Amino acid sequence: MASSPRSPQPAELEISRQSRILAALSKKVIDLDELRMLAAQGVPDGAGVRSTVWKLLLGYLPKDRALWEQELAKKRSQYEAFKDEFLPNTHSEMIEQVDRDVKRTHPDIHFFCGDSSFAKSNQDSLRNILIIFAKLNAGIRYVQGMNEILAPLFFVFRNDPDYKNANFAEADSFFCFVELLSGLRDNFCQKLDNSAVGIRGTLFKLSQLLKKYDGELQHHLEITTEVNPQFYAFRWITLLLTQEFNFADIIHIWDTLLSDPDGPQETLLRICCAMLILVRKRLLAGDFSSNLKLLQSYPPTNIGHLLYVANKLQ
Template identity: 65%
Template structure:
């Protein structure tokens, strides 16, 4: 795996489904032993199918199934009129029940999240036909993204859904769906779900609002970026934060929470992710080094700029040579290590 990580960090070729397989390995979804792949994939894909059946069901369907099983039991017992008496519909199954454990109460709460997910998915990469447009292909891809995010939200009530998760899911699903292996492409939704969970586990603290001001929350992560810049380029750090008063939260919040998916074109962001996912210490450290390198690369413009021009530059990062960016980021690692 060490050799695979080293090669992946230099960029994975686009063809032959190599990136899809390597990402699954790097995220621990596929075991290192290739002989175990078929059984592991069958197990996980079946598990996701069960999640969908349990969690994406409308309460009306749950109630209908309950009624059906009750009717079947009555028929086995000799049968009645086939009508449920009022007393047989429990309080928890009634649509007007306000009880916390009521399936309807949980459903209505979930509906708000679903509407947010729906809005965000519709806005995901509007310039890429894979994700947007009226084609049945784009619609089915949008549906898959929605399913994954809803299942995740229901399985993780502590986090639920946070705006921007759609942007982190999109590259995973895109890469897996474009696998030339038809079976893998057909199960892209299930595979993307588990890889999304794994990827997010390393960044979940960025999405938990209660942790924002804690030592592990997003603000603490941004402070670490500030310290990294100060360590490597104190002149630039001083100009940005002391002279022009550009608070790193103004630009780095989006860089970090969305894993740089919004700062570069989609193809370039996939190459950046090859490097992010290949770090044995987890993607967070590499992400901070890349963010620091982004600042260093445009240092001359930043040193010449004031608050307004610098903020505009960093919120609309200029197109750059990705290989050079990753080279500079890697030099920061060597410098820190030395």
């Protein structure tokens, strides 16, 4: 009797995904739909291409590879001009806030924190980007927490195996940060807080999504124990889950978030909903204080499984 075929091992799947992503990136004109589909499953760390993939997903790199060099040179030169214009700055309340937040960014990671010249130069880059962004976007300026959204972008770009790209991580991060925030600005714009498109509208969408997929849990959480989404999901949503998981897991979650052609918001809401469903037993057994504590300090979880569950909520 023939033996049943062996299911592929995780390492084999990783190599297979790696080769598919490398093949997708080697095309003269990148098929973004294909790249999104592959990246949504996670960009293999070993491929050394996450930096390029994210730049494509965020529209920073054009689909036509022949245009990359020219486009990058143009953008990087433009960023230098921004630095010349906006960084000879006087002290202000906003700059002090940026300084405070940059120093607090991932204090447990040497890349961002510590006394090394490398960490200090990385902090300087974060600071420069946030100040220039604030000065160019008077409608939003700087909002506390933007440093947390910038950090994964800068980390990935600064760690590009191609040192030529790594050296321009600050400029590249700036433009990708602008692009990412353009899809999220409603969550940061205080004027819109109470509107259907502001953060409250987004929190309501999360509540409705949970109601659709797990009405019992939604009722227990919000009606019985009165744990409203703004008590825990405000941070999840505005900071794109950067405070809820370890940094390596955040990077993997962002592979999926950035793969959404309509911007990260809908995928983000599905992941938030999946986070609730994955701890439903504990939530259903909990009261206000235990549920709030659980959701404000989300337990370690298998990120692959979380993303799998989130993907089913479509």
